[in-house]
Amino acid sequence: MNLDEKSSYLKELFKDFTFDFVSFASNTKSYRNKLELAIFHQDDEIHYAMFEGKKKYIVKECKIANEKIQDLMPLVLKALNSNKALKERLFGVEFLSTKLDMSLTLLYHKDIEQIKTELNKFSESLNLKLIARSRGKKLVFKDEILKQELEIYNKKYHYVYTNECFCQANTYINEKMIEWLLKELKDEKKRDLLELYCGYGNFTLPLSFIFERVVATELSKKNIEFALKNCELNGVKNIKFLRLSSEDFSKAIKKEREFFRLRDVNLDEFYFSHILLDPPRAGLSKEVVTLAKNYENIIYISCNPQSLRQNLEHLKEYELKKLALFDQFVDTKHIECIAILKRKV
Numbered sequence: 001m002n003l004d005e006k007s008s009y010l011k012e013l014f015k016d017f018t019f020d021f022v023s024f025a026s027n028t029k030s031y032r033n034k035l036e037l038a039i040f041h042q043d044d045e046i047h048y049a050m051f052e053g054k055k056k057y058i059v060k061e062c063k064i065a066n067e068k069i070q071d072l073m074p075l076v077l078k079a080l081n082s083n084k085a086l087k088e089r090l091f092g093v094e095f096l097s098t099k100l101d102m103s104l105t106l107l108y109h110k111d112i113e114q115i116k117t118e119l120n121k122f123s124e125s126l127n128l129k130l131i132a133r134s135r136g137k138k139l140v141f142k143d144e145i146l147k148q149e150l151e152i153y154n155k156k157y158h159y160v161y162t163n164e165c166f167c168q169a170n171t172y173i174n175e176k177m178i179e180w181l182l183k184e185l186k187d188e189k190k191r192d193l194l195e196l197y198c199g200y201g202n203f204t205l206p207l208s209f210i211f212e213r214v215v216a217t218e219l220s221k222k223n224i225e226f227a228l229k230n231c232e233l234n235g236v237k238n239i240k241f242l243r244l245s246s247e248d249f250s251k252a253i254k255k256e257r258e259f260f261r262l263r264d265v266n267l268d269e270f271y272f273s274h275i276l277l278d279p280p281r282a283g284l285s286k287e288v289v290t291l292a293k294n295y296e297n298i299i300y301i302s303c304n305p306q307s308l309r310q311n312l313e314h315l316k317e318y319e320l321k322k323l324a325l326f327d328q329f330v331d332t333k334h335i336e337c338i339a340i341l342k343r344k345v
């Protein structure tokens with residue numbers, strides 16, 4: 001689907017609502033900063049491959065991947081093909097790049113300890129941050145931490161993360177999403193922000209500068225580990241990151257359950273004017289929709305407009321003020337959007 005088709009689809013899906021609509025285009029080529037490929041073994045050679053349903057087909061190049069990844073792809077393949085131990089039982093590769101950095105993950109169906117020396121030489125020869133994985137094992141060569149720098153309205157935000165963290169796939173569009181949110185929230189009355197599904201703090205850090213205080217929660221331990229590092233990197237002091245599922249956080253705020261992780265936090269001290277939600281494709285559970293209703297303003301970042309639409313059915317007390325479409329995944333059926341909701345008066 002192109003941007004016009006996605007816009008029409010969204011407008012049709014949300015036709016029962018009245019809202020301002022805006023869309024943001026991406027570069028159509030070289031936009032992806034992460035790429036996962038399968039490996040196809042043929043005779044004595046390996047090729048990059050993708051799946052179409054259950055069918056694997058060979059991929060010679062990938063124009064949607066950014067230039068860093070495109071440049072590295074042939075070098076990696078050549079080096080792997082010239083080494084029997086490295087190509088044997090290899091079944092997948094994952095490229096992850098940032099504006100400043102790059103890592104490669106190799107996925108094996110064999111014990112990677114046996115090829116540790118070869119992997120090290122491979123990482124050295126390509127000067128590459130390399131991660132190798134096989135069942136229950138992980139080896140890291142050089143480093144796995146990537147540095148990222150986002151530029152939002154001429155201000156730089158610094159991040160670190162690894163490929164075990166969630167990260168947005170299109171850096172340009174990610175920056176546009178953050179810029180748009182800052183612009184939309186600029187003139188609103190704001191106090192504290194409650195953010196659920198915060199990842200490593202992608203939105204949290206820039207937003208922390210326009211709210212008094214932020215409580216940000218996330219399920220994954222790795223994401224929270226890096227969110228805390230990112231807070232320090234940017235000298236931010238007004239965010240409290242908590243590793244809790246959104247469902248558990250709902251229980252905590254209703255005092256239905258006590259959590260040791262919340263022993264130093266008195267949630268009653270906060271005045272949340274806004275809640276920001278960026279859930280996985282399935283959208284929000286019933287408990288989280290109920291939690292969201294405690295707050296006057298809801299910002300809902302969605303990678304699945306269908307689940308967003310379903311959740312809105314249970315948020316009838318709110319008006320959908322704005323809906324923004326971000327073409328994060330160009331020419332695919334995937335739609336990323338942000339909805340801004342306000343409780344009706």
Ligand SMILES: C[S@@+](CC[C@H](N)C(=O)[O-])C[C@H]1O[C@@H](n2cnc3c(N)ncnc32)[C@H](O)[C@@H]1O
Pocket residue numbers: 166167168196197198199200201202203217218219220223244245246247278279280303
């Ligand atoms: C779409 S990502 C958004 C991450 C972040 N906002 C960003 O922009 O990088 C969704 C995040 O929700 C987390 N997550 C998934 N299920 C969750 C749950 N039930 N409670 C809290 N976090 C959850 C995932 O670990 C992931 O980091």
